[in-house]
Amino acid sequence: MDLYEKTALKAGEILIESNAEAYRVEETLIHILKHSPAKNVHVVALMTGLYASVENQEGKTETFVRRIQNRSNNLYKITKVNNISRALNDGLSIEEAYKRLQELEKPPYSDLQNGIATCFLITMFFLLFGGPLKEVHFGLGIGIIVSLLLHIFNKNKTNLFIKNFLTCFALATVTTLLAKSFDFHSDIVISGAVMPMVPGTALTNGVRDIFRGDYTSGSAKLLEAIMIALSIALGIAIGVLLGGVNV
Amino acid sequence: MIYQVLVAFITVFFIAIVLKAPKKALFYNALSGLLSYFVYLITLEHANKILAVLFAASVVALCAHIFSRILKIPTTVFLLPPLYLYVPGSLIYRAVYSLIINNVADFNHYLYQTLLTAGAIALAVFGMDSIFIIISNLKKKTS
Numbered sequence: 001m002d003l004y005e006k007t008a009l010k011a012g013e014i015l016i017e018s019n020a021e022a023y024r025v026e027e028t029l030i031h032i033l034k035h036s037p038a039k040n041v042h043v044v045a046l047m048t049g050l051y052a053s054v055e056n057q058e059g060k061t062e063t064f065v066r067r068i069q070n071r072s073n074n075l076y077k078i079t080k081v082n083n084i085s086r087a088l089n090d091g092l093s094i095e096e097a098y099k100r101l102q103e104l105e106k107p108p109y110s111d112l113q114n115g116i117a118t119c120f121l122i123t124m125f126f127l128l129f130g131g132p133l134k135e136v137h138f139g140l141g142i143g144i145i146v147s148l149l150l151h152i153f154n155k156n157k158t159n160l161f162i163k164n165f166l167t168c169f170a171l172a173t174v175t176t177l178l179a180k181s182f183d184f185h186s187d188i189v190i191s192g193a194v195m196p197m198v199p200g201t202a203l204t205n206g207v208r209d210i211f212r213g214d215y216t217s218g219s220a221k222l223l224e225a226i227m228i229a230l231s232i233a234l235g236i237a238i239g240v241l242l243g244g245v246n247v
Numbered sequence: 248m249i250y251q252v253l254v255a256f257i258t259v260f261f262i263a264i265v266l267k268a269p270k271k272a273l274f275y276n277a278l279s280g281l282l283s284y285f286v287y288l289i290t291l292e293h294a295n296k297i298l299a300v301l302f303a304a305s306v307v308a309l310c311a312h313i314f315s316r317i318l319k320i321p322t323t324v325f326l327l328p329p330l331y332l333y334v335p336g337s338l339i340y341r342a343v344y345s346l347i348i349n350n351v352a353d354f355n356h357y358l359y360q361t362l363l364t365a366g367a368i369a370l371a372v373f374g375m376d377s378i379f380i381i382i383s384n385l386k387k388k389t390s
Contacts, residue, residue, distance in 0.1 A: 021323065075268040075324045082321045109264060117264035124258035128251070128332075191337055196265055198336025201327055207369035225339065233343035 004036030005054065005064065007098045011081050012043070012050045013066050014104060018074035018081075019201055022209050022217040025050070028085050032097075035088055047071070047220040070157075073201050076108045111151060118147035118196050125192035135184045138175075142193045146171055150196065161231045164197050168235025176243025194232050199225035248288055255284035255332060263328040272314075272324050279310035280329040287333070296360075300333045301367040307333075308375035326372065335364040 008029045015025045025045035029052060033041045038054040040061075045051075050066040081104070084097050109117070119140065126139030149170055153163040171193045179186035206221030259280030263273045287303035311325035342357035 024321070024323070073266045073327075075263075075266050075272075075327065077267075079269050079272075079320050079324055083319075086319075108267060108270060114265065114267075117261045121258065121261035121265055124254055124261060127254045128258055194337060194340055195331070198334070198340060200331045200334040200336045201266070203334055203336060203339070203365055204327060204330055204368065204372070205323075207365055208372060211369055211373040225336075226343075229336075229339040229343045232340045233347055236340070237344055237347040 001062070001064070002036065002056075003094050003098055004033060004038065005052075005062075007094055007101060008032040008036075009050065009052065009064055009066055010098065010101045011085060012045060012052070013068060014077050014081050014101065016045060016047065016050060016068045017071050018077040019071050019205065020078050021205050021212075022046070022214040023212050024078070024082075028081065031085050032088060035094065045217065047217045047224070074107075077104055080104055115147040115151050118150060119143035121196060122146060122193050125195045126189060129188050129191055131185055131188040131192065138178065138182070138184050138189055139192055142171055142175060142189055145174060146193050146196065161227065164228060164231040165235040167197065168194060168232045169239045170235075172236045172239025173243050176240050180244070190236060194236070197228065197232055199228040202228060251288060252281055252285050256281040259329050259332065262331045266328055268324050268328060269320065271318065272320055275310075275314045275318065276325055276328045279307055279314070279325060280332060282310060283307045283329055284332060297363050297367050300364050301371050303333055304330060304368045304371035305375060308372045312375060312379050330368060330372075333364065333368060335361040338364060 011032060012025050012029045015028060022045045026043045029043045029045075029050075030041050033052075033054060036054075037057050040053075040055040042053045043051070048068055050068065051063070053061060053063040055061050081101070084092070084100050088094070088097055107114075120143065122143035123136060123139040127133065127136065131139060146167060149167045150163070153167065158166075172190060175186050175189050175193070178184075202221045202225040206218050206225060209215075209218030209221060212218075256277045260273055260277040263276040268276060283303040283306040286306045287299045290299035290302045307326065307329045310329075311322045314320070314325045315322040338357050338361040342354055342361055345351075345353035345357060
């Protein structure tokens with residue numbers, strides 16, 4: 001396994017872990033391997049794994065498989081990998097490219113910035129969904145709870161289903177209990193508060209993949225979207241019932 | 248209306264941060280959120296929600312292609328954050344929620360809305376993708 005193949009596989013792994021579309025992963029791998037002496041490059045990118053087969057200089061076929069366990073949205077990494085693979089055209093050496101791919105771990109935003117963004121995102125969605133300006137502190141309060149919980153679960157690398165379920169359960173319970181003593185639009189607060197968790201990326205990328213003809217990864221992404229929706233809905237339903245609102 | 252469009256602008260700015268978009272893409276994402284939400288609200292006055300989402304998502308896709316060519320950043324980065332305004336993520340959750348509380352009529356309604364909205368977004372994005380692929384092919388032929 002030479003450095004070209006290592007670089008290409010690393011790039012593919014990072015892209016799938018960042019929730020990139022299937023065709024982008026395949027094109028990036030083929031693009032990087034174009035610079036190597038290998039011929040007959042075939043790549044299949046699925047959501048849970050990456051398969052690549054190349055014919056090396058001696059005419060032997062080599063196959064590589066990578067299993068991808070954890071995925072999370074990261075547009076920054078997609079941009080960086082894309083830049084590195086393009087820079088190979090402009091004479092970037094493959095050693096340098098491999099080094100840069102390994103140094104990609106540092107996120108562009110700190111945990112604090114991310115938490116504040118999540119919190120304000122929920123508040124803004126509360127306003128966007130028609131919540132009145134004078135009840136904005138309820139949206140902000142629930143936003144703080146949700147971003148704290150998400151931060152704790154992300155730190156402990158909790159399973160996606162459990163993470164969404166527990167967060168939604170907590171936010172629904174708190175909101176319905178608050179709605180008993182204060183008068184505010186609790187349904188709008190809940191709709192806004194689930195926005196950081198809703199499967200927007202999975203749904204968009206899934207449908208895009210299907211339109212491109214990548215049926216396997218596309219349907220897998222749609223299934224992921226349904227599972228995320230199920231986890232959110234379960235959490236909200238149990239939380240609302242426990243909070244004691246007749247639904 | 249100006250208030251709503253501004254709220255959409257700020258919302259997309261924060262969505263872009265949560266999705267970890269690169270720093271120089273944040274403002275452009277928010278801008279495309281603002282423009283598309285303007286189109287969305289205008290269309291909503293004359294037509295139904297699905298058509299409004301179709302037009303808004305077309306604006307998002309158009310902006311994404313233009314910005315990605317200017318800033319040399321992949322199209323996805325400019326596509327995902329603004330689309331969060333229209334993506335039926337909250338609809339699909341409401342559908343499953345209605346199913347859990349045994350409200351079949353609402354479940355049907357929300358599932359139907361989810362499929363239609365997802366279809367409208369996919370049509371807009373895919374249509375704009377195809378237009379830009381055709382344009383780049385034409386450029387190659389003429390040069």
